[in-house]
Amino acid sequence: MSSSDALIHLAEVKKVFYTDEVETHALSGIHLDIQKGEYVSIAGPSGCGKSTLLSILGLLDTPSEGEYVLNEMPVENLSLSERARIRNREVGFIFQSFNLIGDLTVYENVELPLTYRGMNSAERKKRVTEALESVGMGHRAKHLPSQLSGGQQQRVAVARAIGGQPSILLADEPTGNLDSTNGEAVMELLRDLHRGGATICMVTHDARYAQHADRIVHLFDGLIVEEEAGANRRDVEDNGRGANG
Amino acid sequence: METLLKDVRYGVSSLLKHPGFTAIAVITLALGIGANTAIFSVVNAVLLRALPFADPDRLVMIWEDASFAGFPRNTPAPATFNDWKTQNQLFEDMAATDLRSFNLTGDGEPQMVESFGVTANFFPLLGVKPALGRTILPEEDKPEANKVVVLNYNLWQQRYGGDRNVIGRDLLLNGEKYSVIGVMPAGFQYLDSHIQLWVPIGFTAQGLASRTRHYLKVVGRIKPGVTVAQANAEIQTISQRIARDHPEEAGRLSAFALPLRDQIAGDLRRPLLVLLVAVGFVLLIACANIANLLLARAASRKREMAVRAALGASRMRLVRQLLTESLLLSSVGAMCGLVLATWSFSFLQRLIPDGLAQSAKLSLDPQVLGFTLLITFVTAIVFGLVPAFQASRIDLNEALKQGGGRSGLNAGGNRLRSALVVAEVALALVLLVGAGLLIQTFLKLRGQYSSLRAESVLTLRTVLPQRKYSEPRQRANFYQQVLERVGSLPGVVSAGYATTVPLAVKGGTNGFSVAGRSVEQALAGGLSYDANHRQVSADFLKTMGIPIQKGRGFTDADNEGSQPVALINETMARQYWPGEEAIGKRFKLGDPGDNEVPWVTIVGVAGDVRQMGVAEPVKPEMYFPYQQAGEPFYAPRDLAxxxxxxxxxxxxxxxNEIHQVDPEQPISNVRTMAEVLSEETASRSLGMTLLTIFAALALLLATLGIYGVLAYFVVQHTQELGVRLALGAQQRDILSLVLKKGMMLTMLGVVLGLAGALALTRVLDSLMFEVSTNDPVTYAGIALLLSFVALVACYLPARRATRVDPLVALTSE
Structure with a gap:
């Protein structure tokens, strides 16, 4: 698969932070392609640049240098407003701390990005209902986030991320604030979404969950030091061999 | 006690650790408490403090009611006073005064002094003893007695250097010798602050019998246990008897008694109470602002409170600690407020009515300090109690976790902050509407004199002594020479003499009869044939800017040898010759049968000037050429x-030109016509200025309140705003989100404020002039102004919200 077909194409992406007179190289030349429908996890120790990379992928931040093409469009030098528009349409976020808005109901939280997109209310309703149903939270639409468990809140966050049918889902330690049962459930949900065709890029430092992906990208000191196939890919390949054999 | 001291110590240290918060709170409270202290000190001096007379609650003024002639408080004639005094049962005593002007000469610069002629019982009735010498004896209150005078303290100090040997010294008043018998104490004043001496009234038998010369002011002391209502009833009974016995002179007159304080301060009661309510609103807004600050602070002190609670502090203990801090804040605010109030006294002294100007000095007396202490406590409770309870309501488990859960207020706290802002906006709007209505009233009051171009007119008074200028010819010579000399000065456009310039003297009326109308015909119309009498020089109306609407003005040809003529104002023409041409009609002063008084022909109609007071109806007015008028009582005094x-x-x-004509002629009341107008509107102007200042302060505090709540909202919701931005919200979405929140609170406040203003501004009704308290333009204008200012206040935090970096917002704890 060539890079020109990739949903995400990063070439020589660098990110430098300046604090007083100290220069910190968070990313030191990242080359990364993510294909449509791929499930990639980014792993590495604390401070290796995982979250910085995810922020750049999600257009929350811009690279200091390098090239970033998202869905065939160069996005490294866009205005704030353009970045917001593309973020709204192309990217779905799942945060470690859920980041649901406490004053809004579950339904309204999921609806929020669609509202920013200017979608009409009938279409919004359809999308929100589908998204909530797909994560099994349809029955909690009128609840406030504070009335939900952590696992349920993260499922709502997933629904919010997928409601707009983005090109890619970016998940930043999505199980970090959950117990193992709820963590497993959320990972299962992501896997289901991936099976349904979603492209996912997940940052995690938990090796077990990283294995859920097709591909695991290991970061160290701002560089990709290793890429390996995840258990998901191996399962698929094993299944393929079994079928062929 | 020990724990209280610890609370105080901790409170001081806690407040010192947050100097920004402490400074803002103290300044806000100083303004609120200072404004309340300042206005209360005026209320105390004018309405609460005892008048400087013995047993002042038993003192009443007794007035004639001549409402039919436009004088609801009319000065009685001596015979009426005598009847009241001799026929009553409920009064301990009654005294009469009349206003006199003297030229004080012979011992220095000629000086014009205002004085009261008083009956001998005047000083004993008031219960005030002289500082030096004695007061007037009954035997001195006779026309044939040796003339004596009692000085006021200021005249004694200024002209005689406080010399105690002044007693027995002779003064020349209008050229007559008067012997000084006493000096009244500093601050003694009865009604008029300009009175500098008192002389015996010395009624002659003929004078005391007069029922037609209404010039006295009567003060009475009612007997102990008698109410003002009872005294009133008795005076009315006597007055009915007088009307029955003397139908021609007093047939339509009534009378009433008015407590002396109401006489002196009655007109100020409502404006002062309005100001007191206004500063109360300002303090409430200040309290709401501080409460908001404390609520925000409570959120950041959650962990501190949790630790205290975990260590065993009860909720009430925490509340007490927080209230101690509130009390510390309000106490420091009060101390600064007292300094501000003291600074304001010289400015506010102008609010003291003339009748108390000498005796009522603004000061921090025990009543004022007690009031300040009270509002200091109440203020601390009002702004401190709810935040204290809010801060002490802690979920220990949540608060003591690492990170302390989400910092910030719970939903209840946020609702409370929002409600406080709504209340602030509503209160500010009520004050702004009140100020707006008063400003409009003031502009209308001043606007009606715009044609006078008062700023270009100099006025001064030359009261010609009766003994020196007893003949009309002598007076006419004086006026003529002065007008010629002054008129030829470079820079003078024109000059004129008149009995009085508008507003300087509100009275001086004469009855008159219209040619061809019998007394019965005149009375049948229900009209009072009574009008202001003004003797003027030919150029007076032109000098004052009063237009001749019809006919002609006076010329030098209208003199003692020509046909007697008069000008009348439009009101007089409309009232007495409705639907007719007044020019050419004839009338005469007094009784139609009085052959000594000539018929005068109306030759012109002059424009109306509201001469009885800026808000009083225009009185019919007749002008006569001074050369033709014989009555010295109305002889011209004011030069314009x-x-x-x-x-x-x-x-x-x-x-200099006047002294060229008569070197001994005193000159007084030197001022521009604009100053005359300003003096007339001074208390309204000051009240309007103060209410505007308080409304502006309220607006500022409310604006800060809106800003504070939104700024806090943005800080508290940084993470949420980051989420929204991460989800694709544009900057305009965030801007609109924050603006909407702020403007919703503002609009709610505006709606409540408009309703409040509609209800509360009714109390301003009596202070309005040609402006309705429901004036839609004012309401709409103020609502727009407040909304605009609020929008600016909302915009700043909203703009900051758009600059939230989603990356930072989402990664920070």
Whole structure:
């Protein structure tokens, strides 16, 4: 698969932070392609640049240098407003701390990005209902986030991320604030979404969950030091061999 | 006690650790408490403090009611006073005064002094003893007695250097010798602050019998246990008897008693109470602001409170600690407020009515300090209690976790902050509407004199002594020479003499009869044939800017040898010759049968000037050429000079020209016509200025309140805003989100404020002039102004919200 077909194409992406007179190289030349429908996890120790990379992928931040093409469009030098528009349409976020808005109901939280997109209310309703149903939270639409468990809140966050049918889902330690049962459930949900065709890029430092992906990208000191196939890919390949054999 | 001291110590240290918060709170409270202290000190001096007389609650003024002639408080004639005094049962005593002007000469610069002629019982009735010497004896209150005078303290100090040997000294008053018998104490004043001496009234038998010369002011002391209502009833009974016995002179007159305090301060009661309510609103808004600050602070002190609670502090203990801090804040605010109030006293002294100007000095007396202490406590409770309870309501488990859960207020706290802002906006709007209505009233009041171009007119008073100028010819010579000399001064456009310039004297009326109308015909119309009597020189109306609407003005040809003529104002023409041409009609002063008084022919109609007071109806007015008028009582006193430049720059030159004519002639009341107008509107102007200042302060505090709540909202919701931005919200979405929140609170406040203003501004009804308290333009204008200011206040935090970096917002704890 060539890079020109990739949903995400990063070439020589660098990110430098300046604090007083100290220069910190968070990313030191990242080359990364993510294909449509791929499930990639980014792993590495604390401070290796995982979250910085995810922020750049999600257009929350811009690279200091390098090239970033998202869905065939160069996005490294866009205005704030353009970045917001593309973020709204192309990217779905799942945060470690859920980041649901406490004053809004579950339904309204999921609806929020669609509202920013200017979608009409009938279409919004359809999308929100589908998204909530797909994560099994349809029955909690009128609840406030504070009335939900952590696992349920993260499922709502997933629904919010997928409601707009983005090109890619970016998940930043999505199980970090959950117990193992709820963590497993959320990972299962992501896997289901991936099976349904979603492209996912997940940052995690938990090796077990990283294995859920097709591909695991290991970061160290701002560089990709290793890429390996995840258990998901191996399962698929094993299944393929079994079928062929 | 020990724990209280610890609370205080901790409170001081806690407040010192947050100097920004402490400074804002103290300044806000100083403004609120200071404004309340200042206005209360005026209320205390005018309405609460005892008048400087013995047993002042038993003192009443007794007035004639001549409402039919436009004088609801009319001065009685001596015979009426005598009837009241001799026929009553409920009064301990009654005294009469009349206003006199003297030229004080013979011992220095000629000086014009205002004085009261008083009956001998005047000082004993008031219960005030002299500082030096004695007061007037009954045997001195006779026309044939040796003339004596009692000085006021200021005249004694200024003219005689406080010399105690002044007793027994002779003064020349209007050229007559008077012997000084006493000096009244400093601050003694009865009604008029300009009175500098008192002389016996000395009624002659003929004078005391007069029922037609209404010039006395009567004060009475009611007997102990008698109410004002009872005294009133008795005076009315006597008055009915007088009306029955003397139908021609007193047939339509009534009478009433008015407590002396109401006489002196009655007109100020409502404006002062309005100001007191206004500063109360300002303090409430200040309290709401501080409460908001404390609520925000409570959120950041959650962990501190949790630790205290975990260590065993009860909720009430925490509340007490927080209230101690509130009390510390309000106490420091109060101390600064007292300094501000003291600074304001010299400005606010102008609110004291003339009748108390000498005796009521603003000061921090025990009542004022007690009031300040009270509002200091109440303020601390009002702004401190709810935040204290809010801060002490802690979920220990949540608060003591690492990170302390989400910092910030719970939903209840946020609702409370929002409600406080709504209340602030509503209160500010009520004050702004009140100020707006008063400003409009003031502009209308001043606007009606715009044609006078008062700023270019110099006025001064020359009261010609009766003994020196007893003949009309002598007076006419004086006026003529002065007008010629002053008129030829460079920079003088024109000059004129009149009995009084508008607003300087509100009275001086004469009854008159219309040619061809019998007394029965006149009475049948229900009209009072009574009008202001003004003797003027030919150029007076032109000098004052009063237009001749019909006919002609006076000329020098209208003199003692020509046909008697008069000008009347439009009101007089409309009232007495409705639907007719007044020019050419004839009338005469007094009784139609009085052959000594000539018929005068109306030759012109002059424009109306509201001469009885800026808000009083125009009174019918008749002008006569001074050369034709014999009545010395109305002889011209006020000189008006219209100038091309600054009128005050000509004072010395005009003074010099007058002294060229008569070196001994005192000159007084030197001021521009604009100053006359300003004096007339001074208390309204000051009240309007103060209410505007308080409304502006309220607006500022409410704006800060809106800003504070939104700024806090943005800080508290940084993470949420980051989420929204991460989800694709544009900057305009965030801007609109924050603006909407702020403007919703503002609009709610505006709606409540408009409703409140509609209800509360009714109390301003009596202070309005040609402006309705429901004036839609004012309401709409103020609502727009407040909304605009609120929008600016909302915009700043909203703009900051758009600059939230989603990356930072989402990664920070």
């Amino acid at each position: 000079v219209r100038t091309a430049g600054d009128p005050l720059s000509l004072v010395a030159a005009v003074r």
